[in-house]
Amino acid sequence: MNEQWLTAYRQEIEEFSEKARAFDRGEISRKDYKGMSGGFGSYAQRDAGRHMLRLRLPGGRLTPERLRFLARVAGEYAIDPIKLTTCEAIQLHNLTPDLLPTLMEQAAGAAIITRGGGGDNPRNVMASPLTGVQPGEAFDVMPWAEAASDYLLSICRDIRMPRKLKVAFCNGVDDCVHATFRDMGFVAQPNGTFRLYIAGGLGNNHRMGVLVVESLLPRDVLYALRAMVDTFCAHGNYENRAKARTRYMQETLGPDGLRRAFLQNLTAAKDKGGLDLELAPRPVTKTGSGSLDDPRALAQKQPGLYAVAYHPIGGCLPKGKPAELEALLRDMPEAECRVAPDETLYILNLTAEEAARALAATADGAQTEFERSVACIGASICQQGVRDSQDALRRAVEAVRAAGLPDGALPRICISGCPSSCSAHQAAAIGFQGGVKPVPGGKPVPAFRLFLGGADALGRERFGEPAGFVREDQLPDLLVDLGRAAAGSGWAAWRTARPDELQAILAKYL
Numbered sequence: 001m002n003e004q005w006l007t008a009y010r011q012e013i014e015e016f017s018e019k020a021r022a023f024d025r026g027e028i029s030r031k032d033y034k035g036m037s038g039g040f041g042s043y044a045q046r047d048a049g050r051h052m053l054r055l056r057l058p059g060g061r062l063t064p065e066r067l068r069f070l071a072r073v074a075g076e077y078a079i080d081p082i083k084l085t086t087c088e089a090i091q092l093h094n095l096t097p098d099l100l101p102t103l104m105e106q107a108a109g110a111a112i113i114t115r116g117g118g119g120d121n122p123r124n125v126m127a128s129p130l131t132g133v134q135p136g137e138a139f140d141v142m143p144w145a146e147a148a149s150d151y152l153l154s155i156c157r158d159i160r161m162p163r164k165l166k167v168a169f170c171n172g173v174d175d176c177v178h179a180t181f182r183d184m185g186f187v188a189q190p191n192g193t194f195r196l197y198i199a200g201g202l203g204n205n206h207r208m209g210v211l212v213v214e215s216l217l218p219r220d221v222l223y224a225l226r227a228m229v230d231t232f233c234a235h236g237n238y239e240n241r242a243k244a245r246t247r248y249m250q251e252t253l254g255p256d257g258l259r260r261a262f263l264q265n266l267t268a269a270k271d272k273g274g275l276d277l278e279l280a281p282r283p284v285t286k287t288g289s290g291s292l293d294d295p296r297a298l299a300q301k302q303p304g305l306y307a308v309a310y311h312p313i314g315g316c317l318p319k320g321k322p323a324e325l326e327a328l329l330r331d332m333p334e335a336e337c338r339v340a341p342d343e344t345l346y347i348l349n350l351t352a353e354e355a356a357r358a359l360a361a362t363a364d365g366a367q368t369e370f371e372r373s374v375a376c377i378g379a380s381i382c383q384q385g386v387r388d389s390q391d392a393l394r395r396a397v398e399a400v401r402a403a404g405l406p407d408g409a410l411p412r413i414c415i416s417g418c419p420s421s422c423s424a425h426q427a428a429a430i431g432f433q434g435g436v437k438p439v440p441g442g443k444p445v446p447a448f449r450l451f452l453g454g455a456d457a458l459g460r461e462r463f464g465e466p467a468g469f470v471r472e473d474q475l476p477d478l479l480v481d482l483g484r485a486a487a488g489s490g491w492a493a494w495r496t497a498r499p500d501e502l503q504a505i506l507a508k509y510l
Helices: 003-024 030-040 064-076 099-108 142-155 218-235 246-272 321-329 352-361 389-403 472-486 491-497 499-507
Strands: 042-044 051-055 082-084 090-095 167-170 184-188 194-198 210-216 297-299 306-310 336-339 345-350 413-416 430-437 445-452 465-471
Touching: 003 030, 003 042, 003 099, 030 042, 051 099, 064 090, 064 099, 064 321, 064 336, 090 099, 142 167, 142 218, 184 218, 194 218, 194 246, 210 218, 210 246, 218 246, 306 352, 321 336, 321 345, 321 352, 345 352, 389 413, 389 430, 389 472, 430 465, 430 472, 445 472, 465 472, 472 491, 472 499, 491 499
Parallel strands: 167 184, 413 430
Antiparallel strands: 042 051, 051 090, 082 090, 184 194, 194 210, 297 306, 306 345, 336 345, 430 445, 445 465
């Protein structure tokens, strides 16, 4: 961002600081404070004396400069937990109101902006976490993701949208960023253009996106963003927040009407001009030699280089891990970290020797596909939460380990503490949504709603179907029973071949 924008941002931080202190003194209601603080990427937690701060990382890039900042403040201020999010951002939790402006100001010095991290704003712009290094990709989409982030931040003060806007760029290998069902999703194609989808989303009334442009030229990406903002402001619902997301425009306008409205705004934006992009991906100049055989070491498209995958259980970094990673990467030229939508942290551009060291430093992470499961921060911290998804995942992992289930018996699962789908549970093979289960003649009990059959593979995206409610205390037992039944053939093959056995197990719990 330019200096003029940053100067205004620092003034906003000072004003926000006063509001945070007023809230702490009880002079501002929780609702009013949330409406204001979200625009700065911060929310009060369930304990109103503690706060969360969300660090925007365009494309999930945790550069060495940003990692140094994270390592320093995590140690200096004893910040815990530090949460990797499904929007490729990082959340700092249990902060005092006095600490918020300090962290915002220091983060800006490390090229991290928290503005627009919440509220009715354009959120962190996502990109395929391995873009630029992933074999088979159409092209590296990171330059356009970062340009989109800069542009949306530059206009965020000047627009008033009905709700948030989530934008993602997919490199054409997989759709882990959910570009085909985001508010706006760009999918790279081998011919050098993007397929553009709009008005998709998870949560209540989840929808796949509408394909509006078959072949968008990369130079026109900012025009498309402007057109989406204008379409949302013109046709979004400002009266009912429950229906104020872009996906509801599919209902009010119909897919064809929405497509026409967007294309009209796209033409108008291009006629106005001034937003052409001329970008090129950054080349990886590093070379490597040797080879490495480890499931967490992924060969890059650059010969001799690797990316190492590290998935802390539940997406929460252990205490001291940012400092450990920062020290590890100091003498590894061109290495950087990326936050992925499944709460995995990738370390890119490593030689075989460097990758071996990174593997050793991250051996405390998930070891199986199931342990790479995703969970939001949960109701113990989030004021919107209904169930403690972090605790549910921890207990499930412990139960599956105790049962000795082999890798592959269970897929990665996604657990959301409420209907907001912060873990993307509706796109998971097995997903859980926090709620309660009715008990005939008794009081409803804590429970999770089970979703089955979701997928986010590019070209095979589908939403899971709700199957019923499982009691919170029985969730680990359900997963162990399913894993034992599927252990011989693996989850996907077993579920397809033995649907009756699946239903018999579910009937014990739902």
